[in-house]
Amino acid sequence: MPINVEEGSKQVREQEAWAQGVFPAAHERPQEGHRDTATQPFVDVLTELVQAQGDTVGFVVLHRWAEILERHFPLELPDLGRTIG
Template identity: 40%
Template sequence: MSEHDSREEVCPDCQAGPHNMDARIITARKDELTGEYCTIVTWHTNDCPQYAVDQVLLEDSVRRAKEQEAWAQEALPAAFDRLRRAATAVREDSAAGPFAAALVALVAQQAEDTGRFVPPHRWAEILDQYFPASGEEPR
């Protein structure tokens, strides 16, 4: 693992630095030249226009994320119900049968706890159940 790369920037709007700052913003960014991630420390004064814009954008992002989460909490159960109904129309012995069953199982795993993502090992277990490797029995 490489040494942590931290850089400091002086705000072009307020010219704040460690000696005259009111706020410090730390962001992570990928260096385009090296491909490595680094942190950027930018200093601001309270009346800095760029700092005000950053705060407005941050608050707007938080608001939109909360709205999207509230919508998803209502929409996912309804969409999952539609998926289950559609999947029951697919015959299990048809070519699409395992695909429909695997999709329902994967979505069910996610729907159980929308506060996290289904980890890769669960994806592998579910997909192995419906699509075992050649010569292996389904789990």
């Protein structure tokens, strides 16, 4: 059992070191890509969510997801003065 725990701990440290080295460049790639106006809002949301995830070193909480999504895809409320006919 102690060997398995030690091996697992070593694997986690190696994965973390790899991610720390790869993440900065990988995070920049979507921002450098082709700017297609149809897909840009999705790229912006994903980029911001990835940044939020990186900032927390944990999970992005629901209210943070909602803030980010609302900023890029605001809810279009119905015009209550308009009549359907």
